Amino acid sequence: MNLRNPWLLLPLTFLLASAVQLFLPWWSLAVVCYVVGFAVARFAGQAFRIGFGGAALSWLLPAAWLNMRNDGLLAHRVAQLLPLGGSAVALVLVTAVVAGLVGGWAALAGAYLRATTWPLPERSR
Template identity: 40%
Template sequence: MMKLIEQAVVTIVCCFLLQLFLPWWSLALAAGVVGFAFKNKGYLSFLAGFIGVGLLWGLTALYIDLSTHAVLTEKVNRLLPVNSFLLTICVGALAGGMASLTGALLRALRS
């Protein structure tokens, strides 16, 4: 359980730092490298990447929404009547989980 939390925290930090300078898909690079570095099983690595990137993207979306007084969120909801926060979290979390799983499986393949 502690390794899962450690991997999720390291994933959050690495993804945050990379996304300051690189496009959104850089989260896959960071989550994959972190998944490779930690010696977790596949499902734990997926879960750590899923939780880490999901939290990061959810908090980032909330920060942007609060700092812009929800102007963009209201306009997007008029065009596409879905929960944009949930959609954002799911896209990021799935990408992070799959990348972390790929890193863990590459490590298992190597050894």
């Protein structure tokens, strides 16, 4: 199994971040994304995309499911407190974007640390 395949990294990050958040605080998804970015991401851009996607999905899917389960009542009330016009869908999307940014930046930091500690060998000309 090739763990450097971006199509495998996204579900791996999503599953690990979701599992860790069941037992640890919300910010534990940043630790997971950091480790994935450090350990297996090849490039900084790939690390950010994988971290963003995995973290965003780990919040988007449960938030959307809970929103559907209670007919959007709680999300509507929370969205009224924020400048979202009471839109429960907008609140779920904003939640996913916030989690995605946290995960993306954490994975990017991991990829940058790996690049500074273990630089790639120079290509011979």
